[in-house]
Amino acid sequence: MNATEAKTWNKLQKHLDDELANVRIEELNKCDKRSDLLSFNFDQLLVDFSKQKVNSNTMQLLFELGEELNLTNAIKNLASGDKVNTTENRPALHSALRLNPNDSLVLDGDDINRHVQIELARMSKVVDDITTGNWRGYSGKPITDVVNLGVGGSDLGPLLVCEALDEFKEAHSNPVDVHFASTMDGSQVSLLFERLNPETTLFVIVSKSFTTIDTLSNAASAKAWLLNAFQDESIIIKQHFIGISVSESKMEKWGIHPEHQLKLWDWVGGRFSLWSAVGLTIALKIGMANFRRLLNGANKLDQHFFSTDINQNIPVILGLLGIWNTNFLNIKAQAILPYDARLKYFPDYLTQLEMESNGKSVTLQGERISFDTCPILWGEVGPNAQHAFYQLLHQGTRKVACDFIAPVNRFSTITSEHEKSLHNQHLLTIANCFAQSRALMVGGSSAVDGGGSSELKNHKFYPGDQSSTTILIPELTPYSLGQLIALYEHKVFVMATIWGINPFDQWGVELGKLMANDTLRELNLDSMTMCFDASTNYLMNYVKSNFATFKGVEEDK
Numbered sequence: 001m002n003a004t005e006a007k008t009w010n011k012l013q014k015h016l017d018d019e020l021a022n023v024r025i026e027e028l029n030k031c032d033k034r035s036d037l038l039s040f041n042f043d044q045l046l047v048d049f050s051k052q053k054v055n056s057n058t059m060q061l062l063f064e065l066g067e068e069l070n071l072t073n074a075i076k077n078l079a080s081g082d083k084v085n086t087t088e089n090r091p092a093l094h095s096a097l098r099l100n101p102n103d104s105l106v107l108d109g110d111d112i113n114r115h116v117q118i119e120l121a122r123m124s125k126v127v128d129d130i131t132t133g134n135w136r137g138y139s140g141k142p143i144t145d146v147v148n149l150g151v152g153g154s155d156l157g158p159l160l161v162c163e164a165l166d167e168f169k170e171a172h173s174n175p176v177d178v179h180f181a182s183t184m185d186g187s188q189v190s191l192l193f194e195r196l197n198p199e200t201t202l203f204v205i206v207s208k209s210f211t212t213i214d215t216l217s218n219a220a221s222a223k224a225w226l227l228n229a230f231q232d233e234s235i236i237i238k239q240h241f242i243g244i245s246v247s248e249s250k251m252e253k254w255g256i257h258p259e260h261q262l263k264l265w266d267w268v269g270g271r272f273s274l275w276s277a278v279g280l281t282i283a284l285k286i287g288m289a290n291f292r293r294l295l296n297g298a299n300k301l302d303q304h305f306f307s308t309d310i311n312q313n314i315p316v317i318l319g320l321l322g323i324w325n326t327n328f329l330n331i332k333a334q335a336i337l338p339y340d341a342r343l344k345y346f347p348d349y350l351t352q353l354e355m356e357s358n359g360k361s362v363t364l365q366g367e368r369i370s371f372d373t374c375p376i377l378w379g380e381v382g383p384n385a386q387h388a389f390y391q392l393l394h395q396g397t398r399k400v401a402c403d404f405i406a407p408v409n410r411f412s413t414i415t416s417e418h419e420k421s422l423h424n425q426h427l428l429t430i431a432n433c434f435a436q437s438r439a440l441m442v443g444g445s446s447a448v449d450g451g452g453s454s455e456l457k458n459h460k461f462y463p464g465d466q467s468s469t470t471i472l473i474p475e476l477t478p479y480s481l482g483q484l485i486a487l488y489e490h491k492v493f494v495m496a497t498i499w500g501i502n503p504f505d506q507w508g509v510e511l512g513k514l515m516a517n518d519t520l521r522e523l524n525l526d527s528m529t530m531c532f533d534a535s536t537n538y539l540m541n542y543v544k545s546n547f548a549t550f551k552g553v554e555e556d557k
């Protein structure tokens with residue numbers, strides 16, 4: 001059944017028109033009992049939905065919509081390894097990557113947790129080898145720097161977690177610095193080549209498919225850079241490259257030594273893969289024990305998602321409210337606003353997670369859909385965004401749903417003046433977080449109204465009534481971060497289920513890649529042999545005829 005054909009869909013529309021269309025969120029918050037209905041506490045998470053434009057009837061109807069569209073069943077199917085990724089005919093079992101070591105999950109007669117645990121043990125050995133100084137570069141020196149070469153899901157997850165958990169850096173006997181290079185343009189690797197020492201640099205080629213040109217071109221440049229320093233290719237590849245992929249044969253073909261190949265499985269989507277060996281750089285930075293804590297946090301949230309009734313299920317509610325905002329309140333944009341600079345990559349991570357998963361317009365049955373799916377999602381560290389795009393949130397013409405995210409405790413050990421000052425900075429940040437969500441809700445003009453004529457007052461008027469959710473964690477730790485990420489993973493699935501789309505494929509990224517092949521071939525020719533469209537022809541001819549150096553160079557074999 002198409003979402004809009006659900007009886008409850010129409011009921012929700014009617015409920016909005018009858019009960020809420022002319023009610024401001026601020027009005028709804030005049031009831032003290034609101035938090036009983038809309039604030040949810042689970043383990044490390046406090047999720048407060050009370051600044052959403054809903055009342056108890058809305059919630060009831062949203063749960064009914066979930067029932068009508070078989071949400072509980074869909075969750076069960078996801079958890080048990082059904083082939084929910086229908087266009088690729090496979091399960092989506094990222095939750096299996098964070099099972100407890102003694103759990104079992106049988107798929108096609110095979111306990112897949114056994115494979116997961118074996119791979120984690122292999123990953124742990126690699127971490128040990130590197131961080132104890134056993135792993136040596138070509139000249140016999142221990143590794144000092146590890147570069148993650150990957151893009152999309154093979155970059156954003158590890159990057160987010162490494163940046164967020166920098167304070168959990170483990171004191172190894174041979175500590176290493178981790179770096180990330182993703183872009184195909186070579187800018188990032190070229191900077192690293194200037195800074196790093198080839199003797200002590202190890203590259204981790206992370207690519208689920210091991211065909212992604214962005215990553216393979218960075219890897220080729222890395223290999224060339226190393227060979228420039230030391231000419232024995234077999235030693236360079238063996239001692240300076242690790243591969244992480246589903247495809248052992250492709251890693252093999254590239255030359256990755258079998259012991260330096262770490263594996264994931266095709267039932268892990270790229271943007272859900274940080275929990276696997278794809279998280280090697282995370283484990284190198286924070287240690288295997290902390291990596292396990294990250295998995296445990298996510299696992300705890302999985303258990304909540306898989307076993308809690310939908311009316312108490314936090315990812316379900318987050319997803320259902322996403323549907324309400326998108327399809328009923330007509331809110332087409334979602335801002336992610338962490339009030340902690342350690343979470344600076346969280347908006348980028350969620351941009352891929354949500355937009356690549358749910359940026360779809362075809363149902364699971366292959367029919368075009370007639371309603372909106374994933375909103376445009378973006379974000380920035382909240383306090384900085386206050387000085388950048390909050391103007392639009394407060395006074396623009398568009399509705400934007402906002403997620404405010406903050407750890408409650410920070411800088412709480414106070415033994416010196418500067419720590420006291422840092423602690424106060426944290427309180428200031430939390431005050432801003434709460435004040436901004438409130439200002440977005442209540443709006444008004446009085447507080448900043450300096451008087452003057454009525455025309456002048458307009459520019460000081462804040463319409464308010466912007467919907468937001470506030471998510472608090474006690475503090476940012478591997479465990480709480482695991483829960484936070486898993487919360488959004490499951491929210492994405494909930495929204496996809498209601499919309500009836502497949503969140504686990506990404507066919508939309510293929511066309512541009514194909515076209516880039518022809519384009520590159522033509523750019524390498526002296527004159528064009530193919531006719532593209534007028535605009536592209538013009539651009540191609542412009543660069544070819546005006547920039548003499550603009551052509552490919554033969555790479556040394």
Ligand SMILES: O=P(O)(O)OC[C@H]1O[C@H](O)[C@H](O)[C@@H](O)[C@@H]1O
Binds near residue numbers: 151152206207
């Ligand atoms: O891990 P890889 O196979 O190299 O894929 C890297 C990324 O590129 C693809 O084009 C997809 O858009 C992403 O979902 C994926 O994470």
